[in-house]
Structure formats: C-alpha cells, structure tokens
Amino acid sequence: xxxxFSVVFSLLTLTAWSQQDSAAKxxxxxxxxxxxxxxxxxxxxxxxxxxxxxxxxPKGFEKNNTSGYSLVYGKLEYGLSNTVSLAATFGYDAxxxxxxxxxxxxxxxxxxxxxxxxxxxxxxxxxxxxxxxxIQSKRLDxxxxxxxxxxxxxxxAYPQGDSTMIKSEHKTTPYLKAGARYYxxxxxxxxxxxxxxxxxxxxxxxxxxxxxxxxxx
Numbered sequence: 001x002x003x004x005f006s007v008v009f010s011l012l013t014l015t016a017w018s019q020q021d022s023a024a025k026x027x028x029x030x031x032x033x034x035x036x037x038x039x040x041x042x043x044x045x046x047x048x049x050x051x052x053x054x055x056x057x058p059k060g061f062e063k064n065n066t067s068g069y070s071l072v073y074g075k076l077e078y079g080l081s082n083t084v085s086l087a088a089t090f091g092y093d094a095x096x097x098x099x100x101x102x103x104x105x106x107x108x109x110x111x112x113x114x115x116x117x118x119x120x121x122x123x124x125x126x127x128x129x130x131x132x133x134x135i136q137s138k139r140l141d142x143x144x145x146x147x148x149x150x151x152x153x154x155x156x157a158y159p160q161g162d163s164t165m166i167k168s169e170h171k172t173t174p175y176l177k178a179g180a181r182y183y184x185x186x187x188x189x190x191x192x193x194x195x196x197x198x199x200x201x202x203x204x205x206x207x208x209x210x211x212x213x214x215x216x217x
Contacts, residue, residue, distance in 0.1 A: 033183065034130040034141045037211075038079040042191050044205025046071030049093065050198050051120060057099050057159045062111065068095025071200050075126075083130050089149065089175070091122035091199055099159065114164055117156040122199065124149030126175050139183045147175040149197060173198040181207050 052066050077087035095118055100111040126147025135142050151171045158167040179193025187209045194202035 033132050033138070034079065034082075034085070034143070034181075036079040036081050038077075038085075038209060039211040040075075040077045040079075040085075040207050040209050042073070042075040042077065042205060042207040044073045044075075044191055044193075044203040046073055046091070046093075046200030046203040048201035049095070050200065051093060051118060051153070052095060052097075055097055055118075058161070060102050060162055061114075061159045062100040062102060064098040064100060064113075066095055066097050069093070071203075073203055073205070077128065083133065085128045085130065085143075087126045087128060087145075087147075089122075089124045089126050089147065091120070091149070091151075093120040093122075093199060094118065101159070101164075114157055114159070116158060116164070118153065120151055120153045120199070122149045122151045124175060141181040141183070141189070142178075143180065144178045145175065145193075145195075149173050149175055149199075151198070171198070 047070065049071055055063075055066070057063055071091060071093045074090040075087050077085050079085045097116045097118060099114050099116070101114050103110040103112065124147055126145045128143045128145040131142040131144070132140075149172070151173060153169050153171065155165075155167040157164040160167070175195075175197045177193045177195030177197065179191065179195075181189035181191050183189040189207045189209075190204075191207045192202070192204045
C-alpha cells in the first residue's frame with residue numbers, strides 16, 4: 001500500500017510543482033508537443049484490472065473479496081522520427097484474492113478460508129504513432145500504440161482441483177492502446193490512455209521530457 005500512495009503523491013506533487021514553475025517564471029511555451037529525438041519517461045496507474053476482474057475459482061471453492069495495489073505502469077520512450085517513437089514498457093500488479101475452500105462435514109458445509117497473493121511483472125516493446133500533424137494542438141500529443149508484452153504471473157495459493165498450489169506462468173500478450181499527453185509546461189504533461197494489454201482498460205499518470213536534441217521552436 002505504501003507504493004500505491006507514494007506513486008499517487010508523486011503524481012500530484014509533480015503536477016502542482018510544474019504548474020507553479022510555469023506561472024512563476026512565465027516561460028514561453030516551447031517544444032510543447034512530440035518531436036523526434038525526444039526521450040520521455042511516464043508513470044501511470046492502471047484501472048479495471050484484468051487479473052482481478054477475471055479471477056475465477058473451480059467447483060468446491062467460493063469467491064470472496066479482493067484487496068491490494070493498483071497496477072503501476074512505467075514507460076521510457078524515444079522519438080525515432082517526427083511521428084514514430086519506440087518505448088520500453090513495464091508493469092507491476094499485486095493484489096490479494098480471498099476465497100473459501102468448501103468441505104462437506106457431518107453438520108453440513110464447512111468453509112476453510114484461503115488467500116492467494118498474486119504478483120504480475122510485465123515488460124515489453126511498443127511503437128507509437130503520434131497524430132500531432134492530424135490533430136494540431138499546441139499542448140496536446142495524441143497517439144496510438146501497438147506492441148507486445150511478456151507477463152510473468154505468480155500465485156501463492158492458486159485453487160486447483162480440491163486443493164491449492166503455487167503457480168507461475170508466462171504469457172505473451174498484444175498491446176493496442178490510444179491516448180494523449182497534455183503539456184502543462186515545456187517538460188511536464190498529464191498522461192492518459194485506454195485500450196487492451198490484458199492488464200487494465202485505461203491508465204492515467206504523468207510524463208516528463210528528459211532530453212530533446214531538436215532544440216526549441
């Protein structure tokens with residue numbers, strides 16, 4: 001839970017600081033949107049978690065509540081051209097799934113509470129096409145992305161048959177999302193995207209422009 005609050009606090013602090021910095025110095029708005037040779041770091045939180053939504057238990061078990069962290073994304077992106085960028089993407093998902101194992105006793109059904117700690121790490125490569133020439137805006141950087149992710153998923157007590165087991169699996173999943181950045185200063189922007197990567201439906205966060213070889217406009 002500390003990781004979750006740290007990320008949220010960092011995003012809020014980053015937004016407030018960048019707004020204050022821009023207003024105080026009254027800087028001209030330069031390099032507001034995407035350009036080639038830019039390096040951008042992004043951190044975001046994912047919502048409508050695929051693994052939580054589709055967690056199922058076999059016959060002989062009963063589903064209970066779920067608790068844990070929000071899915072955290074990280075992305076490091078480099079501009080190959082004025083319209084195309086390539087990014088290394090990362091994700092971490094962790095939550096606790098509670099369920100009951102059902103037994104038949106002399107006095108009826110007996111429930112034995114069980115807990116499965118799920119941890120999912122993902123890493124992949126994604127190509128983004130930036131739509132700044134089509135949707136022209138001084139502060140907006142819309143994009144679509146397609147790529148692939150390798151997911152490592154580990155269960156501490158996965159319900160299987162009439163018992164539980166430690167289970168690890170590796171899945172390769174496609175990445176197909178659309179989103180945008182809205183620049184609140186020449187370096188910092190708010191980030192959001194939505195689509196499919198078998199982890200979350202949408203995410204929101206913040207981006208920071210680290211380097212740009214193009215200079216200012």
